[in-house]
Amino acid sequence: MKSRIASGLTILILGLLISLGPQFLFKPCGPVLAHDGAAASWMKCHWSVRAEIGVGALAAALGIGLLAFRSRDTRLGLWAGVFLSGVLALLIPHVLIGGCAMATMPCQALTFPALTLLGILVALFSGGNLFFHFRRVRG
Amino acid sequence: MLLEIGGLTKAYTRNHRPFAAVKEANLSLEAGEFAVITGRSGSGKTTLLSLAAGLLKPSSGAVVFQGQNIFTLKDGEISFLRNTKIGYLPQGTSLLPSLTVLDNVRLPFYLQSGGAPGKGPRRDGETVEKALSLLDRAGILPLAPAYPQELSGGEQRRVSIARALFNAPALLLADEPTGDLDEQTTAEIMGLLRQIAKGGAAILLVTHEPGAVCPGDRRYVMNAGTLTEEK
Amino acid sequence: MSQSGYSLSAGRLSWENLRRRPFRTACLVIVVFILAFTLFGGSLLAASLQKGLQSMAKRFGADLMVVPAGYGEKAEGVLLRGEPSFFYFDGALAAQLAEMEGVLQASPQCFLTSLSTECCDAPVQLIAFDPATDFVIQPWIAEDRQNGRLGGRPEGGLGEGQLVVGSRIDIRSNGTVQLYNHEYPVAAQLSETATGFDTTIFMTRRTMDLLKEAAHREGFGFIADGEPEGSVSAVLVKAGGNVNPNSLAQAIKRNHQNVDVLVSQGILAAIAEALEGFVAYINSFSIILWIVAVVVLMAVVSGSLNERKKEFAILRILGAPRKKLVRLVLTESSLTGLAGSLAGLGAAALLIFPFNTYLSLKIGLPYIRPGAGGLLVLGLVSLALSFAAGPLAAISSAVRISRAETYWTLREGE
Numbered sequence: 001m002k003s004r005i006a007s008g009l010t011i012l013i014l015g016l017l018i019s020l021g022p023q024f025l026f027k028p029c030g031p032v033l034a035h036d037g038a039a040a041s042w043m044k045c046h047w048s049v050r051a052e053i054g055v056g057a058l059a060a061a062l063g064i065g066l067l068a069f070r071s072r073d074t075r076l077g078l079w080a081g082v083f084l085s086g087v088l089a090l091l092i093p094h095v096l097i098g099g100c101a102m103a104t105m106p107c108q109a110l111t112f113p114a115l116t117l118l119g120i121l122v123a124l125f126s127g128g129n130l131f132f133h134f135r136r137v138r139g
Numbered sequence: 140m141l142l143e144i145g146g147l148t149k150a151y152t153r154n155h156r157p158f159a160a161v162k163e164a165n166l167s168l169e170a171g172e173f174a175v176i177t178g179r180s181g182s183g184k185t186t187l188l189s190l191a192a193g194l195l196k197p198s199s200g201a202v203v204f205q206g207q208n209i210f211t212l213k214d215g216e217i218s219f220l221r222n223t224k225i226g227y228l229p230q231g232t233s234l235l236p237s238l239t240v241l242d243n244v245r246l247p248f249y250l251q252s253g254g255a256p257g258k259g260p261r262r263d264g265e266t267v268e269k270a271l272s273l274l275d276r277a278g279i280l281p282l283a284p285a286y287p288q289e290l291s292g293g294e295q296r297r298v299s300i301a302r303a304l305f306n307a308p309a310l311l312l313a314d315e316p317t318g319d320l321d322e323q324t325t326a327e328i329m330g331l332l333r334q335i336a337k338g339g340a341a342i343l344l345v346t347h348e349p350g351a352v353c354p355g356d357r358r359y360v361m362n363a364g365t366l367t368e369e370k
Numbered sequence: 371m372s373q374s375g376y377s378l379s380a381g382r383l384s385w386e387n388l389r390r391r392p393f394r395t396a397c398l399v400i401v402v403f404i405l406a407f408t409l410f411g412g413s414l415l416a417a418s419l420q421k422g423l424q425s426m427a428k429r430f431g432a433d434l435m436v437v438p439a440g441y442g443e444k445a446e447g448v449l450l451r452g453e454p455s456f457f458y459f460d461g462a463l464a465a466q467l468a469e470m471e472g473v474l475q476a477s478p479q480c481f482l483t484s485l486s487t488e489c490c491d492a493p494v495q496l497i498a499f500d501p502a503t504d505f506v507i508q509p510w511i512a513e514d515r516q517n518g519r520l521g522g523r524p525e526g527g528l529g530e531g532q533l534v535v536g537s538r539i540d541i542r543s544n545g546t547v548q549l550y551n552h553e554y555p556v557a558a559q560l561s562e563t564a565t566g567f568d569t570t571i572f573m574t575r576r577t578m579d580l581l582k583e584a585a586h587r588e589g590f591g592f593i594a595d596g597e598p599e600g601s602v603s604a605v606l607v608k609a610g611g612n613v614n615p616n617s618l619a620q621a622i623k624r625n626h627q628n629v630d631v632l633v634s635q636g637i638l639a640a641i642a643e644a645l646e647g648f649v650a651y652i653n654s655f656s657i658i659l660w661i662v663a664v665v666v667l668m669a670v671v672s673g674s675l676n677e678r679k680k681e682f683a684i685l686r687i688l689g690a691p692r693k694k695l696v697r698l699v700l701t702e703s704s705l706t707g708l709a710g711s712l713a714g715l716g717a718a719a720l721l722i723f724p725f726n727t728y729l730s731l732k733i734g735l736p737y738i739r740p741g742a743g744g745l746l747v748l749g750l751v752s753l754a755l756s757f758a759a760g761p762l763a764a765i766s767s768a769v770r771i772s773r774a775e776t777y778w779t780l781r782e783g784e
Contacts, residue, residue: 103538103727104452104569113724120720186777194687195777215691222689233684237386242378249378250690263377302688 004070007129011063011082011122018089018118019056022049026114028107029100045099045107051092052115059085059122072133079130086122089115140203141341142168142191142310147200149186160186164200164366166359168343170309173336175352176345178361184345185230187366188312191343192227193217204310222251226303226311226340230318233299234287240298241283244270247305273301277331293324300331311335313344317351325351380694384702394674395706398667398760402710403717405663406756411718412652413748414739415729419645421744422564422736427638429563431506432606433615435632436467436622442630445604446637450736452536452566454483454493456593461600463626464503472613472621477503480578481603482594484549484571494539495570496549498578501528505608507572514561531577532557536568547571550585564736645735660759667763671703675767683776692772699768700761707760711753719749 022028028045062085065078093099093115099107144166150159160183168174178184189195191202193209201208204225209217221227234243245266274280277297287295296316303311313332317325329351336342344351352358358369376382388395430449437445438459447453464478482496499507511534528534533547533554546553549571562568573581582592594601609618619631675682682695722729723739730737740748 104731109727109731110725113726113728116724117720189777192687195775215693218686218689218691218694220689221687227687229684229687233687235681235684237390238378238383246378247688249383250685250688250694 005067007125008063008065008067010125011066012060013063014118014122014125015056015058015060015063015085017056018059018115018122019053021056021114021118022052022111026110028111029105043100043107044097045093045105045111048093048097048099048107049111051097052089055085055089055092059089076130076133079126079133082126083123083130086119086124086126089122090119140167141170141172141205142166142343143201143203144187144191145201145203147187147190147202148198149183149190149195150198159198159364161190161197161366162364166343166366166368168310168341168357170341171336171339172357173333173342173353173355174344174357174359176343176359176361176366177347177349177352178345180347182361183364184347184361185314187361188227188314188343188345192221192225192312194227219251222247223306224309226306226308228296228299228303228311228313228316230314232287232292232295234295234302236287238286239283240274240279240285240287240290241267241270243287243298244273244302244305247302269305270301273304274298277301278327293320293328296320296324296328297331300328300335304335307340309340311340311342313342315346316344317346317348380697380701381705383698384705387702388705391674394670397670398703398706399710399713401663401666401670402707402756402760403714405659405759406711406714406752407718408659408714409656409756410715410749410752411722412656413752414718414722414745415733416649416652417740417744417748418730418737419648419733419735421740422730422738423638423642423645425561425563425738426565426641426736429510429565429567430634430638431510431608433609433634434607434619434622435634436463436605436607436626437603437630437632439628439630442632445630445632447566448481448495448570449566449632449637452495452569454495456481456483457603458594458597458601459603459628460598461602463629464500464602464605466626467605467607467622468503470622470625472610472618473607474610475503475505475608477505477606478602479604479606480575480594480601482578482582482592485590495566496578496581497570497572498575499572501574506606507534510560511558514558517561528557528574528577530574531555531580532573533577534558534560534572536560536570536572537562538568539571549581550590551588552581552584554581562738564730564738641735648733648735660755663756664759664763667703667759668767671699671764672767675699675771679771679774682771682774686776695772696765696768699764699771703760703764704757707757710760711756714756715749715753 017025028049029043059082062078062082066075066082069075069078093107093112099105099112103109144164147161147164148159149161150157152158164187166174176184176187186195190197193202193212196210201210203209204220209220212220234240235246238246248266271280271283274283277300279294279297279301282290282294282298287298290298300316311332316332317328320328325348332342332344333353360367360369435445435449438457441455441457444453444455444457448455461478464476467473468476470476478500480498482498483493484496485493497507501508508528511528531554533556535541535547535556535558537560539547539559541547541556541559542553544553546555548554554573554577560567560572582594585592607618607622609615615633615635619633622631623629685695685698726737726739739745
């Protein structure tokens with residue numbers, strides 16, 4: 001079944017982007033430097049992005065599960081997990097941890113919007129699949 | 140008289156020369172009659188049927204159906220006539236590939252708003268019942284949920300006939316309905332058509348097989364655009 | 371045998387047709403998708419830039435800004451982009467300028483920057499104004515209060531120790547902002563301006579003095595500490611009714627050495643020019659894309675209808691009037707048009723809304739997103755234009771196919 005591989009891969013890639021994107025592609029604000037150039041302290045965005053590593057890895061792992069498992073009930077559970085991880089990916093930067101206190105900072109301007117987009121995509125895609133599976137499992 | 144064709148001529152220009160596909164054809168048909176036109180391919184049979192169904196405008200002459208010259212009607216009126224009173228079976232396959240057999244048969248109901256007045260189904264559920272009973276009569280009820288491309292040639296032809304009968308037409312025009320079928324299927328299809336004629340509809344059949352004619356039929360021969368009745 | 375008795379309406383027939391030809395349907399949807407995405411994205415960008423320029427023009431308030439010589443560019447950075455900066459010259463200049471012919475009002479401002487570790491996680495511009503002569507900040511606060519943006523506070527003028535912050539400054543949950551290890555209450559947050567003021571913190575001269583004193587007690591030092599008493603960073607000047615700001619700027623430079631004069635008209639004109647080019651580019655691109663989309667759709671629809679001649683001949687034989695054929699073709703193109711334009715609009719919204727700030731930083735022009743009403747209008751117009759491309763491209767083919775004599779289309783289709 002092609003759609004099984006396609007949907008599993010999609011979630012795997014989105015999960016990896018949430019997890020690793022902020023580390024390499026859309027980096028948040030750097031550390032606040034002390035006078036000697038050492039990192040003196042980290043701002044909130046740093047910890048948000050740290051948390052997203054875990055959330056993204058979770059989504060990616062569930063995506064691997066979607067590649068591997070065929071049973072409808074198992075997939076229903078996996079999709080539910082993916083949906084929740086998408087919601088969590090949205091909540092971390094906006095509600096649970098947050099970021100720098102000025103809208104023009106890199107994390108607020110680039111990192112968080114990218115995470116928002118990825119989180120919405122994961123939530124929409126898994127929500128749609130969940131709806132579709134739920135109807136089929138019941139019907 | 141149900142159908143009266145008088146002095147019907149259709150001329151084209153072919154290879155820069157005038158060419159008459161149908162020349163001064165005359166034909167008349169009563170309700171319940173079974174008429175067969177035989178002739179070689181290219182003799183103008185299909186053109187004559189298309190003219191009779193109002194699908195083609197003649198160069199001159201008239202087709203009078205139930206007392207009315209159909210070429211004086213507007214597009215909406217003649218479409219309505221084809222939808223409700225004149226069934227036409229074109230050559231070859233004529234089913235819509237995107238619809239199931241069942242939906243192909245009940246399609247005519249949806250081509251005119253509100254369906255045919257006074258007779259036939261009124262609601263979506265009734266169109267299904269009607270279509271199923273027609274498929275049953277044509278002997279292909281189990282094929283209702285199938286798609287046309289899953290059917291054999293004979294089965295497709297039966298579906299076309301069931302569809303042509305959906306609004307119980309007074310006249311059925313059939314263009315080579317058995318042209319590409321084997322002997323046994325041909326016999327079955329011809330039997331189905333004769334059954335329909337017994338039910339009161341007039342049938343005008345075009346074929347290149349002389350064997351299709353039975354005693355009691357009106358017989359016509361078409362030769363290079365000229366139609367002559369054989370007594 | 372139970373069959374559901376659904377209706378074979380034009381919509382249903384079209385849907386079945388589209389479903390059977392997924393590749394062609396996808397092509398049609400994608401063309402409209404790209405069109406809708408570009409129309410909505412482009413018009414949103416253009417509208418945001420225009421709104422940004424308008425608000426910037428409104429907020430500049432002063433005709434001229436007089437700063438120490440050599441600091442013109444830095445001052446422009448403060449104004450346009452909120453790049454923190456400070457520089458000082460003799461405060462007596464404000465009084466001299468106020469006396470000058472052609473000057474209606476003159477008011478001094480003092481600049482300072484915050485530490486990066488607190489408040490805003492990056493240094494921000496602090497601007498102190500003189501409540502007695504100020505004609506820019508206080509009217510702005512009053513206007514925002516009148517528009518109900520400030521929720522009724524501050525009641526009177528700005529109190530001692532209170533701050534007014536720009537729209538992009540985050541206020542702590544207890545309503546304060548921390549500067550040099552001290553919390554200061556925020557009296558008001560100003561509306562968005564698309565200028566450097568959005569990341570600026572305003573206060574009175576008195577409050578800035580208090581702030582410096584408190585900072586000294588914490589062991590912080592300032593460059594300004596070495597400046598003579600009464601130094602200021604800039605003097606804002608409002609020209610009299612008939613006075614040309616450019617000539618006034620020249621007059622000021624003649625009378626006073628060691629000053630640079632920024633003319634806000636000039637700054638605005640330069641931005642307006644850049645904006646005009648950008649908007650013209652977006653508009654012409656949109657128009658060309660729309661035409662290309664209609665032509666491409668026309669080709670696809672026309673090709674597919676030729677391929678489906680036999681299908682339409684069958685419908686005619688079964689008694690479909692010409693009008694019905696036209697309706698079927700238009701319904702199909704409307705369905706693909708609707709799907710494509712809704713998806714395109716959604717995708718544009720999903721991309722542009724979160725990346726709002728990033729875009730505005732990248733474009734480098736004042737950028738303010740229109741309000742809900744403006745967004746609705748832009749969305750509906752983009753939706754209508756991209757949706758219309760489908761049926762518009764199909765109509766000529768639809769009429770052609772309905773006019774064809776069935777006998778011939780049937781024979782051709784064999």
